[in-house]
Amino acid sequence: MSEDYDQGVYPGRNSEGLNPEWPCDPFHVLIATILSQRTRDDNTRKASDALFHRYDSVDEIADADPEEIAELVRPAGFPKQKGKAIVDCCRMLRDVYGGKVPEETEELVKLPMVGRKTAACVRSYAMCIPSVCVDTHVHRISNLMGLVDTRTPEETEFALMEITPRERWSDINRYFVRHGQVTCLPNHPHCERCRVTQFCRFYSDNRR
Known part of the structure; x- marks a missing residue:
């Protein structure tokens, strides 16, 4: 995912991927x-x-x-x-x-x-403190792929913390949000262009 979404996400970044002018403090x-x-x-x-x-x-x-x-x-x-x-x-x-x-x-x-x-x-x-930030994209995709089996974002947060190295916690939000916006859309996931289908339970269950 890091190759596809090198810009990641950031609160205040616009749809063209441009960071805001104000400080990241x-x-x-x-x-x-x-x-x-x-x-x-x-x-x-x-x-x-x-x-x-x-x-x-x-x-x-x-x-x-x-x-x-x-x-x-x-x-x-x-x-x-x-x-x-x-x-x-x-x-x-x-x-x-x-x-x-x-x-x-x-x-x-x-x-x-x-x-x-x-x-x-x-x-x-x-603050550059490793943290698992779970929004709708992270919660949805984590369950869709079969990484977790959870009902709430808080459950997803703690489940992902258990299976992910601490130094990669912050990467989850950066890449999963972009993946959910660009490739793994809620109503029509573009599995044909997804690079992580080999790890995805949804793809495995639905491929023909």
Whole structure:
């Protein structure tokens, strides 16, 4: 997969594979990953760009009007929910964590709209801490291939951690997401151009 998807994925990368102009630091990646929930990559990019061009720090967003933030992030969908969550998140970072994004998953998930997936993305992409970030693509493809037999993303996360070397944990999201976007589509997987069919239970069960 690394040969096919050398660009990997990144919160805020657009559909053409271009990284955003803002820094790949814990603060920016955290906010962009919150914005990425239930929307497309291009929408995440538009909303993140609009927000960071106007407000570019924890303190600035913490002091901002949630309604203005909601308008800035509208391209990502659910503007009121995400706008309020982002302001509340930055206020918590300022008041509880001294303006820093915590490293520990247990602390990250205390932030508004931050679950294990978002926490893992921040740790993986911004902190270079090996983490298994399980989104819909990772959960679906891992089960489709027969790597795991799980019902929830959290079960998938821990199952993949057991069978994957720690130094490769972060690669799972980077490559499985692109694989799910380009080749292993949810409704019509392109098995004819997939390079990992020899490892795939779905292909083995359905080939003719």
